[in-house]
Amino acid sequence: MSSSRVVIIGAGPAGTRAAETLVAAGLKPVVVDEAPRSGGQIYRRQPPGFGRSLKKLYGFEAGKAARLHDAFDRLQDKVDYRPGTMVWGTEGHNLHLADRDGRQDVIGFDALILATGAVDRIVPFEGWTMPGVYTLGGAQIALKYQACLIGRNVALVGSGPLLYLVAYQYRRAGGNLAGIFDTTPLSRELAGLPRMAANPANTAKGLYYFAWLAAHGVPMLHDVSPLRAEGEGRVARLVLRDRAGRERTFACDAIATGYHVQSETQLADLLGCDFAFDARAGQWLPRQDEMGRSSVDGVYLAGDGASVRGADTAEATGALAALACLQDQGMPFDAAVRNQALQAMRRGSAFAAALRDAFPFPEHLYENIADTTLLCRCEEVSVGTFRATLRDKGAGEVNRAKAFCRVGMGRCQGRMCGASAARIAAQTLGVELAAVGRLRGQAPVKPLPTALQTEAGE
Amino acid sequence: MDEQSLFLRVAEQDREIVPFFVNGRPATALSGDTVLTALLTHDHEVRLSEILEQPRAGFCLMGACQDCWIWTEDGKRVRACSTMIEPDMRLRTRSPFNGARPE
Amino acid sequence: MTDATKYDVVIVGGGLMGASAAFFLATRYKFSVALVERGRIGAQASGVNFGNVRRQGRPFIQLPLAHHARDIWGRLPALIGEDCEFLPTGHLKIAFDEDSLAALEAYNAEARHWGLSLTLVGVNRLRADYPFLGPGAVGASFSPEDGHANPRLAAPAFGRAARRAGAHVLEQCEVIGATRQSDGFIIETADGRILRAPILINSAGAWSNRFAASFGESVPMEARGPQMGVTESLPYFVQPVLGTGDSSFYMRQVKRGSVVFGGGVHVAVDLADPRPRPRPAHLLTQLRSLVRFLPSMAGVQVVRTWSGVEGYLPDKLPALGWSAKTPGLLHAFGFSGHGFQLGPGVGSVLADLAATGDTSVPIEPFSIERFADNEPAKTSPVAPSSGSAR
Numbered sequence: 001m002s003s004s005r006v007v008i009i010g011a012g013p014a015g016t017r018a019a020e021t022l023v024a025a026g027l028k029p030v031v032v033d034e035a036p037r038s039g040g041q042i043y044r045r046q047p048p049g050f051g052r053s054l055k056k057l058y059g060f061e062a063g064k065a066a067r068l069h070d071a072f073d074r075l076q077d078k079v080d081y082r083p084g085t086m087v088w089g090t091e092g093h094n095l096h097l098a099d100r101d102g103r104q105d106v107i108g109f110d111a112l113i114l115a116t117g118a119v120d121r122i123v124p125f126e127g128w129t130m131p132g133v134y135t136l137g138g139a140q141i142a143l144k145y146q147a148c149l150i151g152r153n154v155a156l157v158g159s160g161p162l163l164y165l166v167a168y169q170y171r172r173a174g175g176n177l178a179g180i181f182d183t184t185p186l187s188r189e190l191a192g193l194p195r196m197a198a199n200p201a202n203t204a205k206g207l208y209y210f211a212w213l214a215a216h217g218v219p220m221l222h223d224v225s226p227l228r229a230e231g232e233g234r235v236a237r238l239v240l241r242d243r244a245g246r247e248r249t250f251a252c253d254a255i256a257t258g259y260h261v262q263s264e265t266q267l268a269d270l271l272g273c274d275f276a277f278d279a280r281a282g283q284w285l286p287r288q289d290e291m292g293r294s295s296v297d298g299v300y301l302a303g304d305g306a307s308v309r310g311a312d313t314a315e316a317t318g319a320l321a322a323l324a325c326l327q328d329q330g331m332p333f334d335a336a337v338r339n340q341a342l343q344a345m346r347r348g349s350a351f352a353a354a355l356r357d358a359f360p361f362p363e364h365l366y367e368n369i370a371d372t373t374l375l376c377r378c379e380e381v382s383v384g385t386f387r388a389t390l391r392d393k394g395a396g397e398v399n400r401a402k403a404f405c406r407v408g409m410g411r412c413q414g415r416m417c418g419a420s421a422a423r424i425a426a427q428t429l430g431v432e433l434a435a436v437g438r439l440r441g442q443a444p445v446k447p448l449p450t451a452l453q454t455e456a457g458e
Numbered sequence: 459m460d461e462q463s464l465f466l467r468v469a470e471q472d473r474e475i476v477p478f479f480v481n482g483r484p485a486t487a488l489s490g491d492t493v494l495t496a497l498l499t500h501d502h503e504v505r506l507s508e509i510l511e512q513p514r515a516g517f518c519l520m521g522a523c524q525d526c527w528i529w530t531e532d533g534k535r536v537r538a539c540s541t542m543i544e545p546d547m548r549l550r551t552r553s554p555f556n557g558a559r560p561e
Numbered sequence: 562m563t564d565a566t567k568y569d570v571v572i573v574g575g576g577l578m579g580a581s582a583a584f585f586l587a588t589r590y591k592f593s594v595a596l597v598e599r600g601r602i603g604a605q606a607s608g609v610n611f612g613n614v615r616r617q618g619r620p621f622i623q624l625p626l627a628h629h630a631r632d633i634w635g636r637l638p639a640l641i642g643e644d645c646e647f648l649p650t651g652h653l654k655i656a657f658d659e660d661s662l663a664a665l666e667a668y669n670a671e672a673r674h675w676g677l678s679l680t681l682v683g684v685n686r687l688r689a690d691y692p693f694l695g696p697g698a699v700g701a702s703f704s705p706e707d708g709h710a711n712p713r714l715a716a717p718a719f720g721r722a723a724r725r726a727g728a729h730v731l732e733q734c735e736v737i738g739a740t741r742q743s744d745g746f747i748i749e750t751a752d753g754r755i756l757r758a759p760i761l762i763n764s765a766g767a768w769s770n771r772f773a774a775s776f777g778e779s780v781p782m783e784a785r786g787p788q789m790g791v792t793e794s795l796p797y798f799v800q801p802v803l804g805t806g807d808s809s810f811y812m813r814q815v816k817r818g819s820v821v822f823g824g825g826v827h828v829a830v831d832l833a834d835p836r837p838r839p840r841p842a843h844l845l846t847q848l849r850s851l852v853r854f855l856p857s858m859a860g861v862q863v864v865r866t867w868s869g870v871e872g873y874l875p876d877k878l879p880a881l882g883w884s885a886k887t888p889g890l891l892h893a894f895g896f897s898g899h900g901f902q903l904g905p906g907v908g909s910v911l912a913d914l915a916a917t918g919d920t921s922v923p924i925e926p927f928s929i930e931r932f933a934d935n936e937p938a939k940t941s942p943v944a945p946s947s948g949s950a951r
């Protein structure tokens with residue numbers, strides 16, 4: 001069995017714990033990650049030469065970050081680590097890789113653990129493609145990874161825990177905040193509190209950020225609808241509608257926006273995994289059992305790429321996927337470890353569910369998005385064109401609409417517009433979200449340069 | 459840092475200075491900057507969108523939106539948010555593609 | 562449904578063939594038509610193909626039908642209200658060795674007798690007009706009136722126009738059986754409908770053999786998937802469709818900038834899966850061709866790949882026309898990788914045949930009868946005589 005090759009895609013919390021579990025069982029997995037260093041999104045490491053402390057970078061999470069980084073570093077010579085390498089396509093049990101210089105490689109696997117993480121979920125507003133508008137995650141990366149703020153006076157608009165976290169981090173770093181504009185009514189967030197007791201520590205952190213920001217006089221508005229970003233070639237103002245229905249303008253030179261995150265599922269799709277609509281996540285997700293087994297033999301799912309449940313759960317599901325893989329290969333594994341991980345996973349899932357309910361995806365915003373707003377920032381197709389395609393051309397689901405008007409057809413493969421396209425389609429057609437389907441994945445999962453170097457045969 | 463710039467450095471400013479070129483003009487970054495940071499600490503856009511030719515300056519910073527791909531003078535593609543600046547890198551923020559040029 | 566289950570014609574399969582046939586039947590002859598499509602109109606081969614509207618290089622006996630189709634392509638806005646991005650940009654077939662140049666020259670000489678006038682392009686002209694071509698080209702043949710269109714738009718546009726003209730377009734409705742009784746055909750669908758018509762058109766693409774076989778006319782058809790890819794948007798620099806003499810590589814640029822390419826090996830197809838996956842390894846091969854063909858494309862990005870299901874007959878000619886065995890049954894399938902250009906012409910011919918019994922376009926070489934020897938040994942992969950070759 002030791003000859004069997006296990007590949008892990010993603011070296012974040014999920015991928016790291018998966019690798020560690022496999023190494024402990026005597027395997028030498030391949031770990032592929034597009035990023036130059038391990039850590040994934042939340043524990044993303046700053047580049048060499050930066051000197052900020054972990055405490056400064058990760059705040060309350062510093063200890064966890066240190067443990068995860070150490071765990072990966074200890075594995076260095078026990079795994080075949082391929083940083084800076086993207087998996088862009090799959091065929092049967094082969095993965096196609098490309099590194100930064102366009103060098104190609106093909107690796108085979110007996111078992112594959114997908115730990116590909118998540119990306120921000122976006123609701124477009126007029127002007128959202130303008131320089132100065134970034135995702136909340138992007139704003140956080142600018143600070144964590146580059147010691148930069150995205151602007152001198154930043155407006156944050158959206159919903160979800162990241163909204164307050166990023167605001168806190170920016171303010172702590174000395175940034176000026178034009179305001180925090182939350183699309184969720186405050187009452188809804190408060191109503192969610194009791195259920196979030198599943199994770200008292202996280203809930204306490206959230207409350208702490210909120211109170212700290214309020215105490216520092218950061219303007220905070222709830223129940224708002226972003227209308228547009230204004231400016232000449234770059235952001236100068238954010239216009240929104242407040243809960244009383246008034247239009248209000250806030251001067252700012254950057255906007256960070258996002259509504260929770262969504263799982264990165266393209267590779268699972270290319271591998272042929274079955275998907276099911278997850279009503280709470282509002283997203284189609286690959287089917288999985290509790291251990292992370294997908295519908296395809298030998299393919300396992302872990303972390304936020306399987307279902308968004310945050311970093312702690314990502315670590316647990318990473319371990320679970322590896323244990324499932326060992327079990328399926330007939331290798332011994334520690335049942336106590338599995339039970340512990342299962343428990344952590346269940347706790348994390350309950351907390352994630354409560355979080356989703358407290359910070360619901362603002363479906364109502366779509367009704368008021370102006371036709372002139374760009375929906376697909378790659379192909380530059382407007383919301384109006386998309387709506388007209390659905391109404392007049394008989395496009396009954398998102399792939400059909402994509403075929404007719406190119407929404408979701410560009411470089412990002414619908415990562416940025418897909419969630420919105422589905423919701424606008426459901427609203428325009430007057431059907432359930434699940435009924436408009438999901439954009440099919442197509443290789444390459446991210447753009448591939450034509451000038452490729454194929455050294456390793458093929 | 460120019461008034462023009464989108465990004466504002468708030469820490470880690472004693473890193474080594476890295477000279478590079480953008481559209482033929484010399485500029486400087488700090489070692490450990492991504493190409494996007496290097497550009498946006500001077501300016502407020504990195505490319506034009508293809509159809510409407512509107513300025514763009516990246517969006518996600520994590521390799522998801524693909525809205526920060528630029529060029530090097532020797533024709534290579536660079537995803538600015540996920541590529542590190544290198545000394546004497548020669549970057550272009552406009553497509554050098556000229557289909558009609560002989561090989 | 563009320564008594565609307567009786568039609569003049571029922572069409573099985575809403576690709577470009579079926580959709581355009583429905584359109585012409587409803588508009589030209591005011592026939593009552595049901596167009597029955599398992600998925601969505603034009604979402605299979607007709608919706609995912611390369612988009613080449615090319616006559617140059619076709620077998621000569623296909624040219625009359627191709628001319629008929631080309632005439633319709635040029636009149637789409639008047640006929641169906643949209644142009645489907647059809648652009649008569651010309652088609653350039655390029656030779657990279659003396660043999661294929663000789664073949665282009667021979668084709669050129671004969672084509673004019675079939676009403677297709679092509680221009681030979683010498684190597685110096687080629688260099689001057691297409692300076693971006695990679696090394697090795699020795700000459701080319703240009704077909705000025707050919708061009709390309711957007712396959713994602715064409716068949717659905719015909720389907721909508723047919724619907725506006727009164728045709729019943731049933732989507733997500735699979736035909737599970739068709740039989741012939743004394744008074745015509747009885748067509749059964751998976752959702753429990755029964756449709757009747759004296760005339761049945763079998764235009765179910767790569768899946769047509771199932772219906773042909775049920776009427777005792779099975780053909781040795783193979784399903785394969787050509788593979789396509791597309792780049793990011795680039796400044797518009799090449800109007801004509803370009804291809805190698807042997808079609809091992811071809812490409813076109815759409816007006817908004819992206820370059821679509823294809824050619825080379827096909828992917829294997831399972832008829833049970835209507836969405837064959839492109840092979841990454843094929844893409845790498847195609848990219849090498851692309852950069853050899855157009856060196857300035859080095860550094861450009863590929864953003865998507867795809868494939869589709871196409872039925873290939875051994876002699877690469879379609880099965881088109883009346884059944885040799887069953888009165889009232891029309892076949893239109895097996896277009897062997899070249900049916901997009903023919904599509905609207907095929908629909909027009911099918912409409913004429915169904916309504917008048919005859920057509921002015923010569924289609925005898927495509928008769929399904931040429932495979933009659935194939936019955937009843939449905940499974941034997943015989944290589945039938947290419948009864949169509951001139």
Ligand SMILES: Cc1cc2nc3c(=O)[nH]c(=O)nc-3n(C[C@H](O)[C@H](O)[C@H](O)COP(=O)(O)OP(=O)(O)OC[C@H]3O[C@@H](n4cnc5c(N)ncnc54)[C@H](O)[C@@H]3O)c2cc1C
Binds near residue numbers: 302
């Ligand atoms: C921008 C952002 C910021 C976040 N910040 C926080 C936060 O502050 N606090 C919090 O609790 N949660 C945060 N989250 C949620 C976060 O996703 C999880 O907490 C945690 O990082 C999930 O771990 P993971 O291992 O599942 O995925 P990740 O940590 O996202 O790791 C996935 C890895 O897979 C790699 N990858 C993906 N696709 C490919 C491919 N095709 N080829 C090669 N490599 C690939 C990526 O490069 C990445 O390193 C954030 C999420 C995002 C998107």
Ligand SMILES: Cc1cc2nc3c(=O)[nH]c(=O)nc-3n(C[C@H](O)[C@H](O)[C@H](O)COP(=O)(O)OP(=O)(O)OC[C@H]3O[C@@H](n4cnc5c(N)ncnc54)[C@H](O)[C@@H]3O)c2cc1C
Binds near residue numbers: 606612893898903
């Ligand atoms: C990738 C690719 C590239 C190509 N490039 C070109 C090109 O550049 N130029 C060119 O001229 N040709 C090209 N072709 C060929 C061309 O696309 C086809 O010949 C043409 O589209 C065939 O049209 P069709 O209507 O016969 O088939 P299809 O478009 O496949 O339509 C058949 C329809 O029948 C339906 N159907 C099947 N079974 C049933 C059932 N039981 N009940 C109801 N409906 C059913 C299917 O769902 C399908 O929609 C290409 C083909 C492919 C796949």
Ligand code: FES
Binds near residue numbers: 519
């Ligand atoms: S900013 Fe999104 S990919 Fe670079």
